Amino acid sequence: MSEANRGARGVAPSQETELSEANRGTRGVAPSQETELSEANRGTRGVDPSQEAEPGELVVSGLTVRFAGLTALDDVDFTVAPGSVHAIIGPNGAGKSTCFNVLSGVYRASGGSVRFGGAELTSLPPHRIAALGVARTFQNIALSRHQTAEDNLMLGRHRLTRAGFASAGLRTPWARREDARHRARVREIARFVGVDEHLAAPAGTLPYGVQKRLELARALAMEPRLLLLDEPVAGMNGGERRRMAEVIARARADLGLSILLVEHDMGMVMRLADEVTVLDFGKRIAGGEPERVQRDPAVIRAYLGAAHEPAAPSHGEGNP
Amino acid sequence: MSERRTSPRLIGPGRWWLVPVGFAVMLLPPFYLDAFWLQTGLFAMSAAIGAIGLNLLTGSTGQLSMGHAFFLAVGAYGYVYLASSPEDGMTGLGLPTPLAFLGAIVLAGVAGGAFSPIAGRLRGVYLGIASLALIFIGQHVLFNAESVTGGFNGRNVPPLEIFGFSFDDSPGVVVLNVPFGALERLWFLAVALLVPAAWIARGILRGRPGRAMNTIRDHEVAAAVMGVPVARYRAGVFVLSSMYAGAAGALLALAFRRTVPDYFGMFLALDYLAMIVIGGLGSVAGAVAGAVFVSVLPQLLTRFGDDLPMVAAPGSGGVSPAEAARILYGAAVVAVVLFLPRGLAGVWPMLRSAASRRRASRHLTPLEKEEQPA
Numbered sequence: 034m035s036e037a038n039r040g041a042r043g044v045a046p047s048q049e050t051e052l053s054e055a056n057r058g059t060r061g062v063a064p065s066q067e068t069e070l071s072e073a074n075r076g077t078r079g080v081d082p083s084q085e086a087e088p089g090e091l092v093v094s095g096l097t098v099r100f101a102g103l104t105a106l107d108d109v110d111f112t113v114a115p116g117s118v119h120a121i122i123g124p125n126g127a128g129k130s131t132c133f134n135v136l137s138g139v140y141r142a143s144g145g146s147v148r149f150g151g152a153e154l155t156s157l158p159p160h161r162i163a164a165l166g167v168a169r170t171f172q173n174i175a176l177s178r179h180q181t182a183e184d185n186l187m188l189g190r191h192r193l194t195r196a197g198f199a200s201a202g203l204r205t206p207w208a209r210r211e212d213a214r215h216r217a218r219v220r221e222i223a224r225f226v227g228v229d230e231h232l233a234a235p236a237g238t239l240p241y242g243v244q245k246r247l248e249l250a251r252a253l254a255m256e257p258r259l260l261l262l263d264e265p266v267a268g269m270n271g272g273e274r275r276r277m278a279e280v281i282a283r284a285r286a287d288l289g290l291s292i293l294l295v296e297h298d299m300g301m302v303m304r305l306a307d308e309v310t311v312l313d314f315g316k317r318i319a320g321g322e323p324e325r326v327q328r329d330p331a332v333i334r335a336y337l338g339a340a341h342e343p344a345a346p347s348h349g350e351g352n353p
Numbered sequence: 354m355s356e357r358r359t360s361p362r363l364i365g366p367g368r369w370w371l372v373p374v375g376f377a378v379m380l381l382p383p384f385y386l387d388a389f390w391l392q393t394g395l396f397a398m399s400a401a402i403g404a405i406g407l408n409l410l411t412g413s414t415g416q417l418s419m420g421h422a423f424f425l426a427v428g429a430y431g432y433v434y435l436a437s438s439p440e441d442g443m444t445g446l447g448l449p450t451p452l453a454f455l456g457a458i459v460l461a462g463v464a465g466g467a468f469s470p471i472a473g474r475l476r477g478v479y480l481g482i483a484s485l486a487l488i489f490i491g492q493h494v495l496f497n498a499e500s501v502t503g504g505f506n507g508r509n510v511p512p513l514e515i516f517g518f519s520f521d522d523s524p525g526v527v528v529l530n531v532p533f534g535a536l537e538r539l540w541f542l543a544v545a546l547l548v549p550a551a552w553i554a555r556g557i558l559r560g561r562p563g564r565a566m567n568t569i570r571d572h573e574v575a576a577a578v579m580g581v582p583v584a585r586y587r588a589g590v591f592v593l594s595s596m597y598a599g600a601a602g603a604l605l606a607l608a609f610r611r612t613v614p615d616y617f618g619m620f621l622a623l624d625y626l627a628m629i630v631i632g633g634l635g636s637v638a639g640a641v642a643g644a645v646f647v648s649v650l651p652q653l654l655t656r657f658g659d660d661l662p663m664v665a666a667p668g669s670g671g672v673s674p675a676e677a678a679r680i681l682y683g684a685a686v687v688a689v690v691l692f693l694p695r696g697l698a699g700v701w702p703m704l705r706s707a708a709s710r711r712r713a714s715r716h717l718t719p720l721e722k723e724e725q726p727a
Contacts, residue, residue, distance in 0.1 A: 137578050163580035175575035177568045179635075188564045192580030198593055201560025202553035208560065255579065 089150020090115050091136075091259055091291060096145035098131055098315075105131040107315040108145065113259070113291050113308075118281075120294045120306035120323075124335060127312040129295040130172060133263050136293070137169045138162040149259060164192050168257035170248040172264045172295075178237025182247055183216070185236045186223060189254025190215040219254055225287075226250040226280050242273040246280070253284060260284070260292045266301060274301065281305060303327070311335065379544045383537040384529060391536040393652040395608040398543040399601045401644035402550045404628040405637055406597020409554060411626070412634035413563065414590045415570030416472070417481030421625045423491040424595040426617035427464045428602025429510075430495070430502050431457035433612055436511045443508065444500045450513045454603050461599020465592040473588035476573070488619055495614035507613035510606045513542065520607065539607055546604060547641075550597065555637045557593075566590060567635070620679075627682050631689050633696025642697040646685070651678035 091113040098106040106128045113119040121129050134140040136147055138159035147154040154162050168189070176185050194215055200208040223229040228246050231239050236247060245265065252260055265281065266274040278301050285292055296302050302309060302323065309326045311319040313335040319326050326332055382394055407421050436453035437445030448456065465472070468487065475483055495502045502508060512521035512535065520542060522534045557563050565586055568576040577583050606612050624647055632643020654674035672680070689696055695703070 139574055139578065158582075159574075159577035160580045160582045163578060169578055171575065175572045177564075177571035177575070179571060180564065180567050184564050184567075187561075188568050188576070188579050188581075191561065191565060194561050196561040198557055198562050198589060201562050202556040204556045204560075212560065251579070 089258060089291075091293065092146075092148045093132075093136075094146050094148075096132070096135065096147060097143045098128070098135055098140060099143045105315050106135070106142075106312075109310075109312065109315070109317050111310040111317065111320060113293055115291055116285070116289050117307040118285060118292045118294060118305050120296060120302045120309045121312060122296065122299070122302055122309060122326075123312035123318075126314075127335075128315040129312055130263060131315075132312070133169060133261050133293075133295060136162075136261060137167060160192075163255065166256070166258035167261065168252035168255040168259070169261035170245075170252050170263055170265060172267060174241075174244045174248060176236040176244060176247060176251070179235055181233055182228060182236050182239065183219065183223070183232040185247060186219040186232075186251050186254045187215065189251040190219060192255060222250050222253050225283070226253065227276065242269050245269060245273075246277065249277070249280065249284075253288070257290060260290050262292060262294045262296075264295055264297065266296065266298055274298065278305060299327075379548075380541075383533070383540045388534075388536055389652070389656065391540055392608065393649055395536065395539055395543055396605070396652075397645045397648040398547045399604040399608060400625075400628065400648045401547055401601075401641045402604065403598050403601030404625055404632065404640035404644040405550055405554045406594040406601070407625050408629045408632075408635060408637070408640040409557070409566070409597070410590050410594035412629050412636070412639070413558060413570065414566040414587065415477055416475075416587060416590065417478050418484045418591070418594070419481050419619075419622045419626075420468070420484030420487030420491075421594070421598050422617045422619070422621040423484075423487035424461045424464060424598035425602035425605065425621065426491050426495060426614075427461045427595075428457045428599030429606035429612045429617070430508075430602075431460040431599065432603040432606050433508050433510050434501055435460075437508070442500060443503065450511060451515050453511075454513060457603040458596050458599040461602065462592050462596040465595025466588075468595075469588035469591050472591035473584035476587075488617075488622060492614060492618060495617065502614065503612075505614065507611050510610050510612060512610075513607055535610070536608075539604075542607070543604060546600060550600065551637050551641065554597075554640075558635075558637065562586070562589075570635075627686055629696075631682065631685050631696055633693075633698030636695075636698045639696045639698030646697065647682055650682055651675050654678050654681075 093112070094110050096106055096109045097104070109128070109132065111119070111121075121132060123129055131140060135142050136154060138154065138157055138161070142155040145155070149165060149167060152165055154165075154167070157165075177188070180188075194211055196208040196211055220229060220232065223232055226246050226249055228243055228250050231243055231247070236244060239247065245268075249262070249265060252262075262281070266277050269277065281292065281294075282305060284290060292305075294302070294306065306323050309320065309323050310317055311326060311329070311332050318331045318335055319329040383391060386394070403421065403425055407418065410416050410418050432453050434444070435446050435448045435456045436450045437443065438447035439445050446453075468484070471483055472480060496504055498504075512519055514520070518538075520535060520538045527533065558566075565576060565581040568579070569581065569583055569586060573583060576586075602617075609616075628643035628647045629640055630643070631646055632641065633639025651674055654677050693699055693703075
């Protein structure tokens with residue numbers, strides 16, 4: 034741990050200052066951005082302003098997803114409190130990514146509801162969910178390979194900007210000002226996440242770890258209220274993992290986001306998460322504080338198998 | 354780093370010399386070239402406008418379209434219909450010609466909009482197959498709606514007239530001892546259309562819509578999740594690309610001075626796809642380069658066919674120049690796909706990035722160093 038700190042400080046001098054700058058930036062740019070943000074929200078749904086002041090609560094209840102005979106999610110409930118980090122864990126195939134795809138509108142739910150700050154997400158297409166301030170990253174990198182890193186981040190600003198074919202084609206002064214303003218903010222976010230020196234490179238040419246961070250930066254560029262992170266440190270080495278965890282913790286602290294996290298790295302889950310939900314074969318088998326969940330016999334069974342447990346026949350159907 | 358320019362300009366600071374060279378290339382030919390090459394240049398410029406439109410759709414958004422020839426036909430016949438006065442069995446609106454030209458572009462856009470429920474929903478290759486239907490519908494209508502299109506024989510194209518200045522062979526316009534006929538005059542019209550068409554497309558590609566389009570091409574789900582309404586964008590780009598085709602078609606009609614239905618068939622659609630693949634998918638410069646390549650090659654073969662082996666006059670038994678050109682640019686497509694993934698337009702950046710990679714490989718930043726595998 035101390036090594037991690039030293040490691041971070043080794044790179045730090047410039048980054049520390051950049052970080053604080055980013056913080057100032059968030060707050061400094063905020064007034065206008067806040068208004069823009071709330072404007073966007075008001076445009077897309079009729080929620081009373083009191084609810085917009087703080088990030089909303091995500092309530093998943095009875096969520097069920099079936100694919101032609103296979104039940105990927107079965108009556109799952111959990112709640113992500115505003116400003117908290119909530120982790121979803123479970124063995125491979127437990128339905129974690131399916132859950133993310135439903136939350137972001139990529140898959141349709143067969144039943145149940147997902148409410149976020151007063152809006153029902155299950156009936157909305159992905160871009161409308163994005164407009165509510167829900168951002169996500171992907172387990173497998175989903176950047177536009179041929180565009181520069183900066184343009185990839187600028188895509189995150191899509192919902193906050195308005196330039197269309199005509200104003201972009203004719204380069205109206207208004208469109209150029211909008212572009213410059215959002216580029217400045219995107220660079221701040223890039224510094225915050227530590228990808229600023231790669232901004233000019235095509236995203237597809239960057240190292241894997243940088244691409245993963247770029248995805249996080251792109252999600253943050255949406256100025257989200259809820260961030261869905263699908264295995265943010267999968268395939269990373271130790272140093273990259275520590276740095277990613279640090280960025281996520283800082284993003285949460287500085288931007289006041291709610292974060293929903295799918296992750297296999299238990300060390301990271303235990304360090305970051307306030308609450309954990311455990312899925313197995315599409316069912317929620319445990320939930321609560323990380324320490325408690327870690328000792329839960331159902332969780333241990335799901336991960337290690339139940340061969341030596343005298344399991345009751347009624348439990349047998351789910352677990353191998 | 355932080356001082357980088359905020360909005361990309363058309364010409365970089367070190368490339369100022371491109372401006373006079375560009376002007377010379379675009380404005381001097383009417384003073385030096387004969388009618389044959391002027392005609393070729395007009396085709397190339399009109400094709401460039403159409404190819405820019407197709408490249409917005411296919412190269413940048415990843416939506417294949419075989420129906421581009423149909424929208425060119427809408428533009429060409431739309432102009433003729435709107436500009437002609439009704440006479441011997443033909444109908445027409447007899448609008449002022451500049452208005453008819455704009456009307457032709459709008460008409461092509463409306464036709465694209467009518468197809469947009471399909472264009473918005475279908476992805477990539479599937480749209481290509483669906484849009485194939487447009488060609489067959491177009492050919493059927495062009496041959497059979499005789500009162501509008503003139504049927505098999507086509508229709509004469511009324512010359513454009515702007516504020517009393519007519520783009521035809523009327524005598525009396527002599528600039529620097531060069532008598533300006535229709536071709537010379539149309540040349541400047543074509544330049545005046547191509548430059549803004551390229552400029553607008555570049556602005557779109559480098560701005561917010563361009564980023565959304567490229568991401569739809571590269572990762573559709575990511576685009577949607579980032580807040581891009583994918584279907585609406587696909588439909589919008591389809592309409593835009595149709596309008597480019599409409600402008601190209603109307604210009605082509607003016608250059609041909611007669612529209613014939615045969616021209617707007619399957620081969621034209623394939624020519625346009627060849628243009629954007631050879632030139633470079635997704636870039637404006639690529640579309641222009643490809644359009645010039647594909648339009649000029651058959652003309653070159655026609656002109657110099659006598660000196661080339663295998664190429665003979667049409668009907669004399671050998672390979673006709675048009676066929677030879679198709680074979681050649683068929684080979685060009687294969688060569689480009691194999692060796693130049695970004696087409697003709699990618700040659701210069703490729704050389705440049707190779708040079709800068711050699712420079713960059715000398716030092717690594719601390720961050721990258723840490724990420725090197727131990």
